[in-house]
Amino acid sequence: MKRTKAVETRVFAFSIAGAFVLLTGCQVQTPERLTAVPFTAVTVTDEFWTPRMRTNREVTIPYDFKKCEETGRIDNFAKAGRLMEGKFQGIRFDDSDVFKVIEGAAYSLHLHPDPELEQYLDDLIAKIAAAQEEDGYLYTCRTIDPDNMPRDTGETRWSFLQSSHELYNVGHMYEAAVAHYQATGKRTFLDVAIKNADLIDRVFGRDKKRDVPGHEEIEIGLVKLYGVTGDEKYLTLAKFFLDERGRANGRKIYGEYCQDHKPVIKQRAAVGHAVRAGYLYSGMADIAALVPDAGYVEALDPIWQDVVSKKLYITGGIGARGGGESFGDGYELPNETAYCETCAAIANAMWNHRMSLLHADAQYIDVLERVIYNGFLSGISLGGNKFFYPNPLASEGTYQRSPWFGCACCPTNIVRFMPSLPGYAYAYQRDCLYVNLFVSGSATVTMGADAVRVTQQTRYPWDGSVKILVEPESRPAGQEFTMCVRIPGWAQESPVPSDLYLYSDLGPEDWTQRRVTVTVNGRPVALDVVKGYARIRRTWEAGDVVELNLPMPIRRVRSHRKVRANTGRIALQRGPVVYCFEGVDNPQGVANLVLPPEATLQAEYRSDLLGGVVRITGQGKIRQSQDGGKTVLKDIEVTAIPYYAWAHRGKNEMAVWVPESGSGDL
Numbered sequence: 257m258k259r260t261k262a263v264e265t266r267v268f269a270f271s272i273a274g275a276f277v278l279l280t281g282c283q284v285q286t287p288e289r290l291t292a293v294p295f296t297a298v299t300v301t302d303e304f305w306t307p308r309m310r311t312n313r314e315v316t317i318p319y320d321f322k323k324c325e326e327t328g329r330i331d332n333f334a335k336a337g338r339l340m341e342g343k344f345q346g347i348r349f350d351d352s353d354v355f356k357v358i359e360g361a362a363y364s365l366h367l368h369p370d371p372e373l374e375q376y377l378d379d380l381i382a383k384i385a386a387a388q389e390e391d392g393y394l395y396t397c398r399t400i401d402p403d404n405m406p407r408d409t410g411e412t413r414w415s416f417l418q419s420s421h422e423l424y425n426v427g428h429m430y431e432a433a434v435a436h437y438q439a440t441g442k443r444t445f446l447d448v449a450i451k452n453a454d455l456i457d458r459v460f461g462r463d464k465k466r467d468v469p470g471h472e473e474i475e476i477g478l479v480k481l482y483g484v485t486g487d488e489k490y491l492t493l494a495k496f497f498l499d500e501r502g503r504a505n506g507r508k509i510y511g512e513y514c515q516d517h518k519p520v521i522k523q524r525a526a527v528g529h530a531v532r533a534g535y536l537y538s539g540m541a542d543i544a545a546l547v548p549d550a551g552y553v554e555a556l557d558p559i560w561q562d563v564v565s566k567k568l569y570i571t572g573g574i575g576a577r578g579g580g581e582s583f584g585d586g587y588e589l590p591n592e593t594a595y596c597e598t599c600a601a602i603a604n605a606m607w608n609h610r611m612s613l614l615h616a617d618a619q620y621i622d623v624l625e626r627v628i629y630n631g632f633l634s635g636i637s638l639g640g641n642k643f644f645y646p647n648p649l650a651s652e653g654t655y656q657r658s659p660w661f662g663c664a665c666c667p668t669n670i671v672r673f674m675p676s677l678p679g680y681a682y683a684y685q686r687d688c689l690y691v692n693l694f695v696s697g698s699a700t701v702t703m704g705a706d707a708v709r710v711t712q713q714t715r716y717p718w719d720g721s722v723k724i725l726v727e728p729e730s731r732p733a734g735q736e737f738t739m740c741v742r743i744p745g746w747a748q749e750s751p752v753p754s755d756l757y758l759y760s761d762l763g764p765e766d767w768t769q770r771r772v773t774v775t776v777n778g779r780p781v782a783l784d785v786v787k788g789y790a791r792i793r794r795t796w797e798a799g800d801v802v803e804l805n806l807p808m809p810i811r812r813v814r815s816h817r818k819v820r821a822n823t824g825r826i827a828l829q830r831g832p833v834v835y836c837f838e839g840v841d842n843p844q845g846v847a848n849l850v851l852p853p854e855a856t857l858q859a860e861y862r863s864d865l866l867g868g869v870v871r872i873t874g875q876g877k878i879r880q881s882q883d884g885g886k887t888v889l890k891d892i893e894v895t896a897i898p899y900y901a902w903a904h905r906g907k908n909e910m911a912v913w914v915p916e917s918g919s920g921d922l
């Protein structure tokens with residue numbers, strides 16, 4: 257693969273992992289700010305994630321491209337470029353799906369060179385370039401036939417930004433173009449993106465057209481474009497789109513649905529469409545890292561508190577309501593009708609990662625981890641070619657993953673998120689190395705002039721024992737730095753960083769089974785935990801080994817009393833994994849299951865089940881009606897599986913939250 261020296265430098269200097277954080281050309285940074293170790297510097301050999309990343313590469317990316325072809329999404333570019341005849345096919349934001357799959361394919365190429373895939377991208381990018389109008393405009397439906405536009409597009413360019421997704425689409429294009437440039441060193445797609453962004457910059461601004469996209473995304477893309485080009489006008493334009501929200505400068509504001517009800521610096525609660533919100537907060541966090549006086553942190557902190565205290569599902573999902581695909585009111589967290597769009601889970605993870613870097617605090621990684629092992633992962637089948645759009649927490653047995661959707665945002669978001677996951681595992685700041693996620697594999701972390709190689713060995717999330725080997729590459733004889741190892745909230749009696757969910761049991765009777773321990777070269781170290789990280793400072797030498805032991809008893813979780821949907825109910829969690837009861841394992845039915853506090857439960861790893869999972873079994877009860885209307889409880893065996901793995905064995909009832917007691921006589 258061709259890669260110029262300049263690209264190498266950029267790749268090193270600019271994380272294209274989930275956070276896509278800018279590391280160079282920055283203005284003043286907040287002193288505590290962390291830098292993510294890009295996924296390109298992390299090698300994953302993990303028993304849990306490696307097969308999923310392989311499936312993403314081998315199945316989902318080609319599958320998504322095939323679907324984009326079959327549905328006319330790719331032909332739309334060829335038609336706009338006059339490479340073929342025909343009408344626009346599909347929905348006004350379909351261009352964005354193609355961009356997202358290119359982004360995922362580029363990440364994949366970066367890790368696994370594949371000349372065939374690279375050629376496919378070259379051909380596709382040539383169609384996209386052909387579809388671009390002379391002045392840089394790119395929106396296939398308008399270019400194909402401006403007189404026969406699909407609905408909600410506006411009569412002229414950018415005349416209906418509330419719904420047209422013109423700026424949303426190109427935001428995804430910028431992200432994809434940057435990823436492609438970094439993966440291949442080719443400027444073909446990047447030049448298309450720059451030409452488009454330059455047009456947007458000529459049209460929009462404080463002294464120009466004052467409007468904002470109804471669906472945020474361009475802000476994230478522009479920040480990435482700034483990162484790779486160093487051209488500050490993109491950063492200024494991104495900030496303009498953020499600051500213009502909620503301000504009626506010559507236009508009607510769009511309201512809460514689009515987070516356009518008040519200026520972003522005055523927002524204090526998460527409202528409206530959950531994916532839009534997650535992208536908005538991610539874009540704000542990106543710029544907050546570069547422009548500390550933007551006032552965004554003062555808004556992001558209370559908004560985050562609002563989500564984790566009142567609007568977060570135990571699966572890490574956000575967006576309670578199907579209507580408006582939106583956040584509900586505080587504590588409005590229904591189970592069967594939970595919307596929890598897969599894209600919203602991804603947006604929540606992206607946002608929390610950026611918050612963790614801003615604040616150097618592990619509580620954000622706690623939320624991110626909850627998302628990736630639960631509410632995100634449920635969105636994709638084990639086989640890699642079926643998808644959930646909403647991810648409910650209960651089902652009567654009619655809900656299944658689909659091969660595709662007319663609005664295909666989720667399947668195409670998954671393919672770009674999955675390969676970027678290793679970029680969430682590590683971060684650093686000056687001479688502190690942060691271990692955020694527990695994933696087998698190695699990373700090279702460059703702190704100042706010194707490179708340190710860290711290698712993890714673990715069976716996480718099934719086992720809480722993590723071995724971290726340290727090799728100071730530049731100074732094998734010894735290098736002093738602080739290793740900050742995340743001690744997850746779930747291992748410290750705090751499943752989420754709020755009182756929204758609490759453990760309802762006392763845990764194992766034997767306290768030694770609950771104690772988190774850390775040793776260095778076999779010797780216990782006193783836990784010095786600051787902002788969720790155990791800090792170990794020493795002169796590290798090649799061959800030093802840190803061993804972290806996170807006991808993983810099965811825990812019962814209850815909700816805040818104001819979550820009415822979960823009154824009297826508990827959920828099971830083991831380590832970071834949330835469990836559910838599925839009909840196929842519980843043939844007496846799930847709706848009437850009861851799990852009394854005294855029920856004994858066992859965890860057992862089953863390699864032959866659902867790709868290898870720890871299953872929970874135990875003694876529960878079932879409510880049965882008898883003649884005369886009396887309800888009785890009968891003893892039964894119950895089985896729970898990880899929530900992410902449900903809906904793989906036919907149509908099934910499912911519940912995450914089950915009652916602790918049954919009504920009627922025992």
Ligand SMILES: [Zn+2]
Nearest residue numbers: 597599665666
């Ligand atoms: Zn989606």
